[in-house]
Amino acid sequence: MIYTLPDSVLASAQKSPDKVAFTDGKQTLTYSELLRRMNQLANALLEAGLQKGDRVGVYNNRGLETGIAIYAIMRAGGIYVPLDTGAPPQLTRYLLEDCGIQILISHPSQRRKLKALLSEVTPLQTLIGWTGAEGLQCSSWEQLAEKNGSFQSPFPILEMDPAYIIYTSGSTGNPKGMVHTHYSGLSYARLTADLYDIDESDRIANHAPVFFDISLLGYFTGPLVGATTLIIPDAYIALPASLSQLIEKERLTIWYSVPLALTQLLQRGVLEERDMSSLRWVLYAGEPFPPKYLRELMLQWPNARYSNIYGPAETNQCTYYNIPDPPQGDDPIPIGQVWGNTEALIFDEEGQQVAEGEVGELLIRSATLMEGYWQRPDLTQKAMYIRTNAAGFEERFYRTGDLVRIDEQGRMQFLGRKDHQIKTRGYRVELDAVEAILVAHESVAEAVVFPVPKEDDTIAIGAAVTLKETDAADEQLLRQYLQQQLPFYAVPESIRILESFPRTGSGKINRPAIKADLINV
Amino acid sequence: MEQNIIRYIQEELLNGREDIELEAEDNLLTEGLIESMSMLRLIQFIEEEHDLKVQPQDMTIENFMSVEAIVQYIQRTKSPELQ
Numbered sequence: 001m002i003y004t005l006p007d008s009v010l011a012s013a014q015k016s017p018d019k020v021a022f023t024d025g026k027q028t029l030t031y032s033e034l035l036r037r038m039n040q041l042a043n044a045l046l047e048a049g050l051q052k053g054d055r056v057g058v059y060n061n062r063g064l065e066t067g068i069a070i071y072a073i074m075r076a077g078g079i080y081v082p083l084d085t086g087a088p089p090q091l092t093r094y095l096l097e098d099c100g101i102q103i104l105i106s107h108p109s110q111r112r113k114l115k116a117l118l119s120e121v122t123p124l125q126t127l128i129g130w131t132g133a134e135g136l137q138c139s140s141w142e143q144l145a146e147k148n149g150s151f152q153s154p155f156p157i158l159e160m161d162p163a164y165i166i167y168t169s170g171s172t173g174n175p176k177g178m179v180h181t182h183y184s185g186l187s188y189a190r191l192t193a194d195l196y197d198i199d200e201s202d203r204i205a206n207h208a209p210v211f212f213d214i215s216l217l218g219y220f221t222g223p224l225v226g227a228t229t230l231i232i233p234d235a236y237i238a239l240p241a242s243l244s245q246l247i248e249k250e251r252l253t254i255w256y257s258v259p260l261a262l263t264q265l266l267q268r269g270v271l272e273e274r275d276m277s278s279l280r281w282v283l284y285a286g287e288p289f290p291p292k293y294l295r296e297l298m299l300q301w302p303n304a305r306y307s308n309i310y311g312p313a314e315t316n317q318c319t320y321y322n323i324p325d326p327p328q329g330d331d332p333i334p335i336g337q338v339w340g341n342t343e344a345l346i347f348d349e350e351g352q353q354v355a356e357g358e359v360g361e362l363l364i365r366s367a368t369l370m371e372g373y374w375q376r377p378d379l380t381q382k383a384m385y386i387r388t389n390a391a392g393f394e395e396r397f398y399r400t401g402d403l404v405r406i407d408e409q410g411r412m413q414f415l416g417r418k419d420h421q422i423k424t425r426g427y428r429v430e431l432d433a434v435e436a437i438l439v440a441h442e443s444v445a446e447a448v449v450f451p452v453p454k455e456d457d458t459i460a461i462g463a464a465v466t467l468k469e470t471d472a473a474d475e476q477l478l479r480q481y482l483q484q485q486l487p488f489y490a491v492p493e494s495i496r497i498l499e500s501f502p503r504t505g506s507g508k509i510n511r512p513a514i515k516a517d518l519i520n521v
Numbered sequence: 522m523e524q525n526i527i528r529y530i531q532e533e534l535l536n537g538r539e540d541i542e543l544e545a546e547d548n549l550l551t552e553g554l555i556e557s558m559s560m561l562r563l564i565q566f567i568e569e570e571h572d573l574k575v576q577p578q579d580m581t582i583e584n585f586m587s588v589e590a591i592v593q594y595i596q597r598t599k600s601p602e603l604q
Contacts, residue, residue: 235550
């Protein structure tokens with residue numbers, strides 16, 4: 001019976017050992033190979049001293065080794081923590097420290113970034129996948145081939161045990177780790193498999209990096225149903241004309257990504273020359289899809305069905321809307337309804353259910369809900385609404401912070417964030433956190449960070465600052481400073497230096513006025 | 522030309538990370554040094570610097586995998602007789 005995520009690999013390896021589990025378009029990994037390599041790496045992890053519940057970092061770009069790594073960590077009884085190799089080294093060191101990660105799994109392709117990461121003290125003791133680090137126990141992927149290919153778990157692992165921790169940005173500037181269990185991950189895999197009829201005949205495109213919850217469809221749902229997942233290598237992500245060639249060649253049936261990836265394919269993917277008739281579902285999530293591009297795409301690929309998926313990573317996603325026809329106008333696409341095993345509440349400011357059709361905050365209770373934030377019971381408590389059920393036990397709802405409304409057709413519409421959080425290129429950014437970092441600069445007196453709607457309907461980040469002394473800093477200096485502290489997508493596109501900020505009557509910074517001035521420049 | 526592109530990548534696209542040294546033959550893509558938005562900026566930079574238009578069908582891994590490949594692509598595009 002399948003009750004942990006690695007059980008999916010065991011079951012599929014037994015049922016169809018020679019079926020390809022993961023491919024990168026060149027190399028393939030069958031289910032029996034995945035099972036063996038997962039077991040070998042799990043054995044290596046135990047030899048490195050892994051104890052049940054230990055966090056193990058995955059520091060690699062999109063590739064077969066990433067798939068092996070996450071399953072091996074969970075198989076060994078550990079919790080995998082995917083790390084963004086594009087993040088500044090300081091930020092990654094903070095995550096290693098925060099999560100107490102002693103074992104890191106990486107790849108020789110990351111050697112440059114590893115060198116930078118390890119140039120200062122970290123809690124790491126073991127590095128698997130690259131042998132060039134001094135002071136750490138190192139081993140290579142090749143050496144793993146000598147390990148035992150069968151595995152006997154020394155720890156009991158239950159479905160309610162933590163399986164992975166995905167980090168997000170936090171409003172204080174420090175990222176929060178969302179702790180998910182085998183149960184929440186498997187629930188996600190089962191619900192998506194059911195909703196989109198995914199089975200062993202499917203070929204799933206995994207476009208998202210492993211630290212993004214969108215990647216769970218390819219990494220979890222694929223192995224659960226015994227399908228093949230194409231882990232699209234990073235090289236293709238940046239070059240749409242090559243990416244569309246790969247989709248065609250691999251005869252993919254299910255696509256899942258942020259809308260931006262589809263827009264780029266549409267604009268630079270030379271789609272008119274490609275045969276995409278194998279695609280039966282195009283799924284997207286992460287941010288709203290500008291209707292004009294969605295319309296164009298639906299006309300370009302008429303054979304596929306389209307679904308808008310919504311949900312914060314705390315819930316592993318939770319609602320869907322199957323788009324019946326290409327959108328006529330420019331009205332936003334609904335986020336639809338909650339999927340199975342999930343309940344939604346819409347609350348007003350006072351914490352009361354809103355009247356029909358009124359706007360309120362969306363709260364979610366679901367089988368896919370996280371356990372809580374890593375070692376932050378305070379934040380977990382704040383994020384949850386507790387309802388007592390008939391038996392006197394607690395039911396936990398996650399407060400999404402997103403405003404929604406049920407429209408006349410009974411579909412949920414997304415209306416934006418309650419607070420200052422935005423989505424840019426599919427990434428979540430807390431504008432308050434960016435502001436706090438700017439203000440922390442020695443030359444900066446005040447800072448305002450705001451979303452800038454772009455012509456192509458995406459959202460960029462703009463910033464304005466006042467300085468303590470004239471000419472104490474310039475835009476380039478502040479940009480470099482932010483780049484040291486923030487992931488690339490959170491660094492404002494423009495940083496304007498103003499003499500002073502306009503004020504409101506009560507003396508507060510007049511944010512709308514600053515924003516209006518700068519956006520119209 | 523090579524140094525000019527390397528400088529642009531290092532200063533503008535690699536988040537000012539001086540710890541990453543870049544050589545012309547380094548693979549920009551497999552190491553994840555350049556993500557998709559950075560690639561668009563790099564293409565824009567090349568178009569402006571070299572007064573050419575990169576066609577969508579030319580935006581491929583073969584043409585943009587390294588600074589070396591980019592330089593060759595620019596030379597081919599600027600002087601079609603080399604093709």
